[in-house]
Amino acid sequence: MAENQTFPLDEDNDTLLFEKLQEHVLAHYPNPERKGCPDPAVLKSLIETPGEVTLAALNDLHIFKCAECTRLLMELRQQKKHEASE
Amino acid sequence: MLLPSPSELCWGIKLPPEQKWLEKAIHFAVSNIWQRAHRIARSQLGDESQTLEMIEIAIGKAVDRLQLNSQASPEEVTQLLERLYLQEVRHRRKANNRIVLVGASEDLSSTSTHHPQSLVDSAIDLDIILQNIPPEVRFALLLRYSQSRWNEIAAVLGTTEASIRLRCKRALNRIRQKLEDKKHGL
Numbered sequence: 001m002a003e004n005q006t007f008p009l010d011e012d013n014d015t016l017l018f019e020k021l022q023e024h025v026l027a028h029y030p031n032p033e034r035k036g037c038p039d040p041a042v043l044k045s046l047i048e049t050p051g052e053v054t055l056a057a058l059n060d061l062h063i064f065k066c067a068e069c070t071r072l073l074m075e076l077r078q079q080k081k082h083e084a085s086e
Numbered sequence: 087m088l089l090p091s092p093s094e095l096c097w098g099i100k101l102p103p104e105q106k107w108l109e110k111a112i113h114f115a116v117s118n119i120w121q122r123a124h125r126i127a128r129s130q131l132g133d134e135s136q137t138l139e140m141i142e143i144a145i146g147k148a149v150d151r152l153q154l155n156s157q158a159s160p161e162e163v164t165q166l167l168e169r170l171y172l173q174e175v176r177h178r179r180k181a182n183n184r185i186v187l188v189g190a191s192e193d194l195s196s197t198s199t200h201h202p203q204s205l206v207d208s209a210i211d212l213d214i215i216l217q218n219i220p221p222e223v224r225f226a227l228l229l230r231y232s233q234s235r236w237n238e239i240a241a242v243l244g245t246t247e248a249s250i251r252l253r254c255k256r257a258l259n260r261i262r263q264k265l266e267d268k269k270h271g272l
Contacts, residue, residue, distance in 0.1 A: 014258055018231055020265050046232050051242045055225050061216060063228060073232050 022070055031066045038062065040072060047076045108152055111163040112145060118164045123171055130175050131182065139256050140178070143220070144170035146253035150245050181218055215260045223253050230254070 031037065042057045063069045119141075127137040147170045152158060158166070216224060222243055229239045240247040 017258060017262055021261060024265065050229055050234060055221050058228060061224060063231065077233050
C-alpha cells in the first residue's frame with residue numbers, strides 16, 4: 001500500500017458497501033410497530049440539515065437495525081434528488 | 087500475519103502542499119511510538135490485537151488538532167500522538183471493566199451459535215461491530231448511510247474529509263467483512 005494513497009474521488013467503493021448494508025437492513029430488520037424509531041422530522045433533518053441533528057435524537061444507531069427508518073431515509077433522499085433536479 | 091509498517095498506517099492522510107510537514111511528522115511519530123504502543127496494549131489490555139486500530143484513531147485525532155495549529159516539531163507531534171494513543175487505551179480499558187458476565191460457563195453450550203441459522207443471524211450485528219466507536223464516527227457512518235457525501239460529512243463535523251474517512255475506515259472494513267462472511271454463509 002503506497003504511503004500517499006488517496007481515497008477514490010468517486011466514492012464508488014463505499015457507496016456499494018452502504019447499498020448492500022441497506023439491502024441487509026431492509027431484509028433482516030423489519031419494525032412494523034416502529035419501536036424506537038426517531039421522529040420522521042428528525043430523519044428529514046438528517047437529509048436536509050444534518051448539522052442540526054444529534055446522535056441522541058436519532059436514537060444512536062437505531063437506523064442500522066430498522067427497515068422502516070431505512071426505507072423512509074431512502075424515500076426522503078430520492079425526494080430531495082427529485083426536487084433538486086426540478 | 088505480518089504487521090503493516092508505520093508508513094502504511096499513514097496512507098489515508100493526504101494533505102495540501104502547505105501542510106506536507108504534517109504528513110511527514112505523523113510518519114515520524116508513528117515510527118517512534120510503534121514498539122511502545124504494542125507493549126502498552128499488551129500490558130494494559132492483555133493483547134496487541136487492537137493496537138493498529140487505536141493508532142489509527144490517535145492519528146485521526148492528531149491530524150484534526152494539528153491542522154488548526156502552526157507547524158509543530160516532529161517531537162511535539164510524537165508527544166501528542168502518544169498522548170492520544172494512551173487516551174484511547176484508557177478508554178478501552180474502562181469499557182472492558184464495565185463488561186458484566188451473566189450466567190455460568192455450563193450455560194454456554196445452550197446459547198452458543200452451533201446452529202447454521204444462528205450463525206447467519208449473528209453474522210452481522212452492528213452493535214458489536216460498532217462498539218467502542220466514538221460518537222462522531224457513529225454519526226459520520228449514519229450520515230454516509232443516508233447518502234451524504236464525505237465532503238458534506240466533513241463539513242458537518244467540522245473536520246477534513248481525509249481525517250473523517252480515516253477514522254471511519256476501520257468500522258467500514260468490519261462491516262464489509264461481515265457482509266462478505268454472510269454472503270458466503272460463514
